[in-house]
Every structure is written in structure tokens, then in C-alpha cells.
Amino acid sequence: TAIVNRLAGELQNTPFYGDFLADVQTTMSTQEFSNENYAGSCYEWAQGSSLDTRLRNALYHLMHVQPTLLANPDTPRLLLKEPLAYIRKAQSSWERRLVKCMNSMAGELSLPLARRRTKQEKEEMGDHWAELSTDET
Incomplete structure (x- = not known):
């Protein structure tokens, strides 16, 4: 969960986050969800929407721009691998x-x-x- 928290924190610092959050709030307020299984119905709805694709693309981009985000936070900085493109260059x-x-x-x-x-x-x-x-x- 530490990696997920770091990814979420980094995603909140991107320009994408403000627009994405506004779109989520707008679309969520227009949808009708059941009170019994609110979280489950929200998740199912998000899976089929364009917001899911936008979020996946943003995370993919973030992980490729900063590959060290996926490393274990306890790993010393010296042991992290350099991106392969850097080594080839x-x-x-x-x-x-x-x-x-x-x-x-x-x-x-x-x-x-x-x-x-x-x-x-x-x-x-x-x-x-x-x-x-x-x-x-």
C-alpha cells in the first residue's frame, strides 16, 4: 500500500488531477447509485466509463516518467536500477x-x-x- 500511496500522492501533484477530479465529481453527482452497495456500484460504473481509461493512462505515464516510484520505499537509493535507455545512452x-x-x-x-x-x-x-x-x- 505504500507504493499505491506514493503513486496517489504524485498523481495529485500533476496538472491532470484537478481536471480529473472535477470530471469525477460532475459525473458522480449525475448518476443514481443504490445505497446498499454504494462503493460496489460506483466501482462498476467507473470501470465502464472514460474516466477509468484516463486514470489508467495517467498512471501509466507517471510510472514511465518516474520508474523509481514503483520501488520499495525501504530500498536504498543507491540500489535502485537506472532506466535502460539511460544505460544504453x-x-x-x-x-x-x-x-x-x-x-x-x-x-x-x-x-x-x-x-x-x-x-x-x-x-x-x-x-x-x-x-x-x-x-x-
Whole structure:
């Protein structure tokens, strides 16, 4: 219930909440519900209305904007996982920096990192490759 309470608190801080609450109050005041099972009939009515869809969409958006809301509140902040998109972005940035560094070092040493093989080198590589593929040691 702690996660639900946090989600509800965060949802109340969004601009969506004011409009949604006004719509719920307006539509609830126009409906006729039985007094015996008021909560159940309200729930059944809400399931079939557009308000249910709007609330689900708002919660989905909130959980994807702030994925740490779903974590256990007792979990230390350092142990929470980063979103996968952040990790992929960091990885591509690191790879670009590494390639740039390798190219600059190779340039300083006058060693080409990539060059076309001569016909003789291609044949030697093909022969060597064939030997490696049949080697069973």
C-alpha cells in the first residue's frame, strides 16, 4: 500500500488531477447509485466509463516518467536500477569516446587501425581461415 500511496500522492501533484477530479465529481453527482452497495456500484460504473481509461493512462505515464516510484520505499537509493535507455545512452557515449581515443592514439603512432588488405594478404587470410576452421585441437 505504500507504493499505491506514493503513486496517489504524485498523481495529485500533476496538472491532470484537478481536471480529473472535477470530471469525477460532475459525473458522480449525475448518476443514481443504490445505497446498499454504494462503493460496489460506483466501482462498476467507473470501470465502464472514460474516466477509468484516463486514470489508467495517467498512471501509466507517471510510472514511465518516474520508474523509481514503483520501488520499495525501504530500498536504498543507491540500489535502485537506472532506466535502460539511460544505460544504453551511456554505453554509446562511452563507445564513441573509446573509438575517438583509439583513433587519436593510432594517428600519433602513425599506425592505421583499418586499411584495405592487398590481394596477397586476402589469400593468406583465406588459407589461414580455412586451416583454423578444420583444426580440431
